[in-house]
Amino acid sequence: MKYIRENRNSYTIVKASKTYAKITNLDDAIFIRDFLVENDWDLNKTPQIIGHDENYLVLTVYEDKIYLLAKYKQKPSQDTVSRLVKKHKRNPNNSKYGLNILKVFDTFVIKKRIAGDDYIFGYYDSLEDAEFVRNFLMDHMWNVNEFETVNYCEDSGDYKVVKVIDDNVYVLDSFYSKNIDLKKCYEEFLAKISKHKYGLASYPHLDLLKDKIVQLEEELNVKVKDDYWDFGNVTGKAQALDEIIFTLTPFQKSIYDAIDDSSTFEDIKKAMIRYKSKNFDEKIDKNLGELIEMNLLVKDGNYYKKSKE
Numbered sequence: 001m002k003y004i005r006e007n008r009n010s011y012t013i014v015k016a017s018k019t020y021a022k023i024t025n026l027d028d029a030i031f032i033r034d035f036l037v038e039n040d041w042d043l044n045k046t047p048q049i050i051g052h053d054e055n056y057l058v059l060t061v062y063e064d065k066i067y068l069l070a071k072y073k074q075k076p077s078q079d080t081v082s083r084l085v086k087k088h089k090r091n092p093n094n095s096k097y098g099l100n101i102l103k104v105f106d107t108f109v110i111k112k113r114i115a116g117d118d119y120i121f122g123y124y125d126s127l128e129d130a131e132f133v134r135n136f137l138m139d140h141m142w143n144v145n146e147f148e149t150v151n152y153c154e155d156s157g158d159y160k161v162v163k164v165i166d167d168n169v170y171v172l173d174s175f176y177s178k179n180i181d182l183k184k185c186y187e188e189f190l191a192k193i194s195k196h197k198y199g200l201a202s203y204p205h206l207d208l209l210k211d212k213i214v215q216l217e218e219e220l221n222v223k224v225k226d227d228y229w230d231f232g233n234v235t236g237k238a239q240a241l242d243e244i245i246f247t248l249t250p251f252q253k254s255i256y257d258a259i260d261d262s263s264t265f266e267d268i269k270k271a272m273i274r275y276k277s278k279n280f281d282e283k284i285d286k287n288l289g290e291l292i293e294m295n296l297l298v299k300d301g302n303y304y305k306k307s308k309e
């Protein structure tokens with residue numbers, strides 16, 4: 001077929017060594033090939049929605065190629081089309097995390113090359129937060145100063161409290177309502193940094209902030225506060241804890257790190273899912289018991305907490 005090359009699972013539209021589109025379905029490939037021929041191969045004439053047989057095809061042009069994003073029986077709304085185009089722009093190669101996001105161990109990192117140099121824009125413990133920040137930056141020309149303190153996320157439908165520190169964007173927390181107690185949010189954020197600093201919890205995405213607690217207290221106009229730990233007297237305890245924690249097995253250490261202020265057995269299972277194996281529940285229960293015997297954990301009803309002593 002003229003201008004169409006058959007691949008294993010797709011069809012490529014090519015003219016004079018230039019690839020114009022890669023389409024899964026042959027009938028759609030022929031239709032788009034014919035459209036290009038009729039319009040003298042001018043990609044600027046590509047509509048976002050075009051009728052074909054009994055379907056509506058949603059198209060977009062990205063890096064001088066046509067992409068077929070979706071097919072509908074009924075004509076989609078402009079909002080639907082805009083969402084599809086945005087989604088494609090964020091992940092044109094259909095990769096695992098999309099553009100500019102990579103995973104380093106358990107931390108998601110936003111990285112972008114600008115004028116030949118690589119820049120880090122943030123570190124995250126959740127893919128949702130990383131995607132939110134990446135999407136916002138892509139929509140605002142990678143300008144970190146465009147963030148508000150509270151930002152609405154269209155994809156998740158919640159509100160995210162954001163703080164830009166040394167050009168890195170941190171998502172402090174997410175809320176379903178815009179009525180947010182910012183003071184409490186800031187206190188909990190600083191408490192997380194402090195617990196990570198003293199080895200009481202593991203938050204690798206906050207590594208760069210361990211020595212900025214005093215500075216952040218001044219900027220946020222709050223003091224580090226936690227219902228469980230007294231950070232003013234935590235140094236000696238942390239040193240003693242470090243000695244005990246150093247002797248833990250990797251599985252015990254992972255359970256210990258998985259417990260925040262308080263966690264149920266199901267919470268711990270969820271955090272440990274990557275270690276799932278035969279007798280998974282029994283193994284977790286046995287190790288929890290051993291951590292309690294070491295006085296590293298206490299059980300309060302259905303909740304497990306890190307020991308104060």
